[in-house]
Amino acid sequence: MRRINSKKAALLFLKIAAAILLLLVIGFFAFRNTVLNKAIARAKAKMETEYNSTFTVGNASFKGLSGIEINNITLKPHKGDTLLNIETVKTSINLSRLFTGDIQLGTLQMKNGYIQLVKNEKGKNFDAFLHRKKNSTVQEKTEGPDYARRTYKLLQRALNLVPTDMQLENLTLKMDDNGRKVNMNLKQLKLADEQLESYIAVKSDSLVQNWEVKGFADPRDRQADLKFYNPGKGRIIVPYLDERFGLKSGFDSIRVNVENIDLSGDEFRMDGFASIGNFMVNHPKIATKDVVINSARFDYHFLFGPDFIELDSTSTLELNKIKVKPFARYSIEKDTVYQFKAGIPKMLAQDFINSLPNGLFTHFEGMEAEGSFSYNLDFMYNKNKPDDIVFDSNIKKEDFRIKKYGEADLAKLNTSFVYRAVDNGIQQRPILVGPDNPNYTPYELIPAYLKNAVLTSEDPSFFHHRGFINEAFKQSIVKNIKTKKFARGASTISMQLVKNVFLTREKTLSRKLEEILLVYILENNRIASKERMFEVYLNIIEWGPNVYGIGEAAQYYFQKQPIGLTLDESVYLASIVPRPKKFMWRFNNEGYLKEFAVTHDNYIKKLMVNRGIITPADTTGQSGQINVTGPARERLNLKESTSMDIDTIETESFLNKLFKGFK
Known part of the structure; x- marks a missing residue:
């Protein structure tokens, strides 16, 4: 009897549920246009109150079982040009998902319309839509970000709005940035x-092109494999960036592949790859010519957890024949921690040189090498413990040797050569670096005081490191992160030497990367001894306006040969190396060093004593003051009553004598 009652109860429940569902369906079809119009009314009110814009719809209605047709859609800010205008939109909705509150488009047709982004003296017509109001709840703040679920939900919602069947015609993205116009017509x-x-037609002030995108796309299965290319000849040129930022960029094709998007437990994973062919970029801050990468590919495996975002170490970045295994992680599990690792598995040195982007390493063009190497970089920064930074960079070589140098012939450091400094893009007078120059000073004739003072100020571990100082890099990174700007570098004497002798003074990414590689080759292949490198450095660096090398500097300031420099004079010369043309600001109007300069120079002497470079006895009689007697004195802002008769110094004849014998 009980069994019969249970069956009747279950049957009754099913009948009631079916009746309710039927009523919902009937109600939906009876009032769906009313519901649609109310939804549009809410959208209009929201655009008006939150975005100060007018949203209008000509007419909107359901068509058939699940179709919707909307005509003449317009969105116009009150104080700006029309942002959006679409003539016709036809779509269908998955009704079963609609009842659960999850909108999923089945089909979409859109025809004749545009999105217009305008920036002019009146402002931006899209500015209100860039500043979304923050409505974070207490629950969201206490529960944490949960990167996995948030990212998955965001992608899921976005993909649900991509229909499985779509037909778009004559839709245009218009951009007008103070007269710089770009039209991209789909x-x-x-x-x-x-x-x-x-098929996309692109037009700007300097460009007319046709682009194509083809491939596989399955928004429901969360997979895609698309290729973006120019059906005609030549690269796809990226519009607008040239006119706006002076950045020229282009490529033959881009391929984007998404293989897997999945949420499992507390972790969200996204896998796939992206590749680009014949990529070109040109910008004054990158290099002086086009930088070209023949081929590049990135196989990515992203992982999102409740409190971390990670690029898995199984990811691979390929740049021509160079393969890099990257790992990156941002975590807030306990502290805010940033991690980055990169490894280049063992590869032939020549393959590495040949794979460098054309135009980025011009001094390496034509270089030949043998042997192989591998490389590893390990970096970790804890925001809450900044001084515990990890920075470890190491390279392992096997039979590595440079057989032929490129444009930068590092071996010339061991011979006499002509050096020409570049100041504000202008080549200065030639300096012969060698014994035929009467002002050239060999290593053994440079006083120990000066050598040690320069080392103390510029690079104390020069004779022990191999071009780079890991600890200096660590402190530089910490300082730059704390100040949120590039406030400190980690330049060594080796880096300064390479920069002066072999490279230009251009502040480009290309020059900095070349500097790093050239320093490594110079220091790790024993091309020149440390003594020879330091000797050349002291004979070419600038010590004042049009004063190059220690031989000229000793005469310019003190009218003596370098070997006769005192400790105070040597420390003074070392102190002006960073800003040699500003030396006069260290002096008062009586020709004496100002208090801050004396304090600084005495501090350098104290460091030298503490490090055992000099003895306390060496500082006897060395007060920190100096007496400038050479032509440099004319640049000091002296009172007329100065005790020294500087009119007797003939600067022009002095320089002629100084440079006599050099051609």
């Missing part, structure tokens, strides 16, 4: 049977 986009085809 002539046609078709997605059917998981195959996508798109």
Whole structure:
């Protein structure tokens, strides 16, 4: 009897549920246009109150079982040009998902419309939509970010709005940035049977091109494999960036692949790859010519957890024949921690040289090497414990040897050569670096005081490191992160030497990367001894306006040969190396060093004593003051009553004598 009652109860429940569902369906179809119009009314009110914009719809209605047709859609800010205008939109909605509050588009047709982004003296017509109001709840703040679920939900919602069947025609993105105009007209986009085809006409002040996008796309299965390319000849040129930022960029094709998007437990994973062919970029801060990468590919494996975002170490970045295994992680589990690791597995040295981007390493063009190497970088920064930074960079070589140098012939350091400094892009007078120059000073004739003072000020571990100082890099990174700007570098004498002798003074990414590689080759292949490197450095660096090398400097300031420099004079010369043309600001109007300069120079002497470079006895009689007697005195802002008769110094004849014998 009980069994019969249970069956009747279950049957009754099913009948009631079916009746309720039927009523909901009937109600939906009876009032769906009313519901649609109310939804549009809410959208209008929201645009008006939150975005100060007018949203209008010509008419909107349901068509058939699940179709919706909307005509003449317009969005216009009250104080700006029309932002959006679409003539016709037809779409269908998955009704079963609609009842659960999850909107999923089945089909979409859109025709004749534009999105217009305008920036002029009146402002931006899209500015209100860039500043979303923050409505974070207490629960969100206490529960943490949960990167995995948030990212998955965001992607899921976005993909649900991508229909499985789509037909777009004559839709244009218009951009007008104070007269710099770009029009990107989507002539046609078709997605059917998981195959996508798109044709785009691009026009700007300096560009007319046609682009195509083709490939596989399955928004429900969360997979895609699309290729973006120019059907005609030549690269796709990226518009607007040249006119706006002076950045020229282009490529033959880009391929984007998404293989897997999955949420499992507390972790969200996204896998796939992206590749680019014949990529070109040109900007004054990158290099002086086009930088070209023949081929590059990034196989990515991203992992999102409740409190971390990670690029898995199984990811691979390929740059021509160079393969890099990267790992990156941002975590707030306990502290805010940033991690980055990169490894280059063992590869042939020549393959590495040949794979360097064309135009980025011009001094390496034509270089030949043998042997192989591998490389590893390990970096970790804890925001709450900044001084515990980890920075470890190491390279392992096997039979590595440079057989032929490129444009930068590092071996010339061991011979006489002509050096020409560059100041504000202008080559200065030639300096012969060798014994035929009467002002050239060999290493053994440079006083120990001066050598040690320069080392103490510029690079105390020069004779012990191999071009770079890991600890200095660590402190530089910490300082730059704390100040949120590039406030401190970690330049060594080796780096300064390479920069002066072999490279230009251009502040480009190319020059900095070349500097790092050239220093490594110079220091790790024993091309020149440390003594020879330091000797050349002291004979070419600038010590004042049009004063190059220690031989000229000793005469310019003190009218003596370098070997006769005192400790105070040597420390003074070392102190002006960073800003040699500003030396006069260290002096008062009586020709004496100002208090701050004396304090600084005495501090350098104290460091030298503490490090055992000099003895306390060496500082006897060395007060920190100096007496400038050479032509440099004319640049000091002296009172007329100065005790020294500087009119007797003939600067022009002095320089002629100084440079006599050099051609």
